[in-house]
Amino acid sequence: MSMLDEAWAVSPSVALRPEPFGALAYHFGNRRLTFLKRPELVRVVTSLSTHADVRQALVGAGVPAEQHDAYAAALAQLAATDMIRPRHKPEDDR
């Protein structure tokens, strides 16, 4: 199953700070700083938790279908540093 069909959310220890180019994400646990370089990506990331899966979040943010795979790759990078995590994972598993 692709990430596009899964339910994801911003990690509980992550804060997003709006910036002119997009946003800056800081993880208070692993102290990593990441930059979300496009406003569209910020909209996708912040709306993950209110959509049933990633694809719906992408559609909701107005990302054209042909760009979905590219966005999935960007989201996978965010997942690698725990900026976002799958929603089925228990919240206390930190």
Place this chain on the structure above:
Amino acid sequence: MTPTGLMTPAAPVRRPSGGALVDQFEYGLDAPICLTWELTYACNLACAHCLSSSGRRDPRELTTAQCEAVIDELQRMQVFYVNVGGGEPTIRPDFWHLLEYAVDHQVGVKFSTNGVRITPERARLLAGTDYVDVQVSLDGATLEVNDYVRGPGSYDTALRALRNLRDAGFEDAKISVVCTRENIGQLDEFKAIADEYGATLRLTRLRPSGRGADVWDQLHPLPHQQRELYDWLLAHGDKVLTGDSFFHLAPFGEPLPGLNLCGAGRVVCLIDPVGDVYACPFAIHEHFHAGNVLTDGGFAQVWRNSPLFTELRSPQTGGACAKCEFFDSCRGGCMAAKFFTGLPLDGPDPECVQGYGEHALGDARVIPAAGQDHSRRTPTRNQPVMLKLLTRPPVSACAESPLADFDPTQS
């Protein structure tokens, strides 16, 4: 000419959308990502190269309540962590309170210390606090090299602090080294010390700022040492922190990890102990003064609207350096290093690896007067004494003997 003497285009340029992150950073951010806050000018040491000419407390230093208000504002601005320094920040009586206050308000703290107050008890407290990083300064891997610039006893103090941190279970302390002519040959030894204490090595550049202006000629790495440092950094890149210090070395070859950009006023700034805001920690001088957190409407106001920062966020043309084929990799180097050695800000860095800086240092130049000086007025017992055995013959006979050329039979 603009206030800072940088070459900027006449018309304001709009921020481009998309593109490389470094290009976005040139236009500045809504809040800094690397904010240094020096809590006091007081210090138990008197290091020869102190960036902030510290020693004596300033009577105007921010009170506890004023510091808390700054932290509240940083929290509102979502400044996620702050680099606290001084002076020696831990000798402020309210230091531990402010540390806790910051952490409780989602502002993580990384503080720099010479180790004097890192007792076993404090080390345990630190080990039990999230979002705190400790950075112990050490400028020589051996006592002789360290104490030569940092003063007698400072090596033992630093190593005792590292031992206390390790024994308390504090993980991944940082050992912060200012790279000098004296210690470039010790990089492997520094790494061994870091490994021994479960710490990470952090190397930074010697700046001619503060008292550093007085010893820079004598201490800054020689050209062949710059190469040695660059090669060492490339070999150890990801395991060593540099605070993006060495982007002036990038023209040696491939860029080093980091932004490779002068972040002054764009992503970096300094709040000093009296609340003055400067473009970067190496530029405590009225030339780089953006405002004051108490008198200019708070830190956010200064960061977002000061004319100095607005100017620093305009694209710069690079002046004489723009013609150099390596301009894209070093972008002219460090503004503070140029300013405090009396070089034009739109020309080469004094340590330009292409040799243009050395050439410029040979031209007529005026070294700016110090912006402030909190050095102790009288010598202290742990003041460094930077003397070396005389290697040149005396300049005149009377330098050898007060009775030189005196012949009692002739008087």
